[in-house]
Amino acid sequence: MSSTLLSGRGFVPRPFARLGFGPALALVVILGLGVLPMGRIVVEALVPGGAVDLQAFAARLGKASALRATWNTLDTAFCGALIALALGTAFAVAVSMTDLPGKRTIGFLFLLPLMIAPQVTALAFLQLLGPSSALLGALGLAPPPGTANPLHGRSGIIWLYGIQHAPIVFITLRAGFARIPRDLTEAARAGGAGALETLRTIILPIAAPYFAAAAALAFVSGVGNFGIPALLGLPVNYLTLATLIYQKLSSFGPSVLPEVAALSTLIGLLALAGVACQSLALRGTGHRLGSGTPARFALGAWRWPLGLAAFAIVGLILVLPALALLATSLVPTVGVPLSLATVTLDNFAEVLMRQAATLRAFRNSFLLSGAAALILAVLAVPLVVAGRGFGARTRRWLFGSLTLAYAVPGIVLAIACILLFLRPLPLIGSLYGTAAIILVAYLMRFATLALQPVEAAIGQIAGDLTEAAAVSGAGPLRRMATITAPLALPAAVAGALLVFMSAFNELTVSALLWSGGNETLGVVLFSLEEAGLASAAAAIAVTTVVVVVALLAILDRLARRLPPGVLPWR
Helix, strand or coil, X not given: CCCEEEECCEEEEHHHHHHCHHXXXXXXXXXXXXXXXXXXXXXXXXXXXXXXXXHHHHXXXXXXXXXXXXXXXXXXXXXXXXXXXXXXXXXXXXXHHECCCCHHHHHHHHHHHHHCCHHHXXXXXXXXXXXXXXXXXXXXXXXXXXCCCCCCCHHHHHHHHHHHXXXXXXXXXXXXXXXXXXXXXXXXXXXXXXXXXXXXXXXXHHCHHHHHHHHHHHHHHHHHCCHHHHHHHHHHCCCCHXXXXXXXXXXXXXXXXXXXXXXXXXXXXXXXXXXXXXXXXXXXXXXXXXXXXXCCECCHHHHHHHHHHHHHHHHHHHHHHHHHHHHHHCCCCCCCCCCCCCCCCXXXXXXXXXXXXXXXXXXXXXXXXXXXXXXXXXXXXXXXXXXXCXXXXXXXXXXXXXXXXXXXXXXHHHHHHHHHHCCCECCCECCCCCHHHHHHHHHHHHHHHHHHHHHHHHHCCCHXXXXXXXXXXXXXXXXXXXXXXXXXXHHHHHHHHHHHHHHHCCCCCHHHHCCCCCCCHHHHHHHHHHCCXXXXXXXXXXXXXXXXXXXXXXXXXXXXXXXXXXXXCC
């Protein structure tokens, strides 16, 4: 009895009993979703046989294939981050600090690549620039048959990393620019400095930490990206760490778990190094600057030319690939140019009504992403409320552990789930090879998306309301049910939609966890493209884009009832 306390709820560990039931339960859930999977990978990598074996760990990482994949990962992630930084900075300055026409629409469209699955982005660009492009074929501009797709390999991966991750830079820099008080820029302008000089000498130096943070986040996203190097690199055997892990596990199964755990640990360390750089870059920025009204620069005669140029760039990186994807989905097979004589909806009918695998994938993706969104929406308010039983610093660490599961590459989390659930568990058996393991992985990966809006919303609820209810005799559960939950409901709905949208067509996690009958949309799309059925894959991709855009429209309608910063395009 020395380590437990006997209470009305049974035997409770003494440290948890001191916390209280609610905070103790929140602690268990948060650590289970955030810390447990990462810890399991480290144990498998460093302690595969029950004893620490650093020599075996180093040997696995020292293989020629691992070294080559590590270099490819660092190379593509770094170069892609540079492109993302250049592109994201230009649009962040234009949308945040100028009178550019249509800038809200431009900002929304510029963020769409971040909301669309990487494999969909890769497929769209492949269908745009390849010799079998239905769109270029209709215009008579397609490369000659047999020509290699220019996006296959290193260069294509880098360019698509830049496009896919530029919105991350855009969001980060907009947050930084919003913290620069207008007084500083107005003083510089009053002193005779022009717009460009003010930008160069005042705004950009002050926002330097945000530039470093944005570059680090873009780099981390490149390290963990699977969809783009899978579609652009695997066909030419250009492997990154993520695709090397996929290739090994697909070829050899669970027998290579110690080796892929070592590779996953390396990816995790690279990702955590990037996150650490981001945190160090932003340390202290909140104390040096207060929230201000961002500076505004009049573009004068350049206003409409620059506005048209911005729309043209968005068209090149978003609209044109989307049209190419749509064109591919509307032709009978790859290589047929789009025309009135060849246009058909048969691919959509095939994947939405006739093909058993794609019908299962749609059903599974809807059910799994919907279940994850619903469970996390229900848990969000109790977890945030219970988490307030901890001190501010402890609470930051706890919720930061949930961010860890989202920050590390999805393929690393998938390996963690395999290690956790491969062996049978008491009462429920093994989850490996079932849909349940994908659901658990979604809960781990996307928990932070559900909790962040709710945490922001609850933080804005006046303490007087709950204090008055407590004085009137309402207990914690009644206060949460009658005051906190109703006020936080819009944020919980927004978080659930973000979870659903992120999980609906993801590939990185489910690529290693799916099994026969449990396919998801991302897996089926990838498989169809690998099998040369690009028209059917394009039909799936177009459908998922429509679903994502519809969800974004719903979120935009909720904007007025949400805390500031929940929707990045506002």
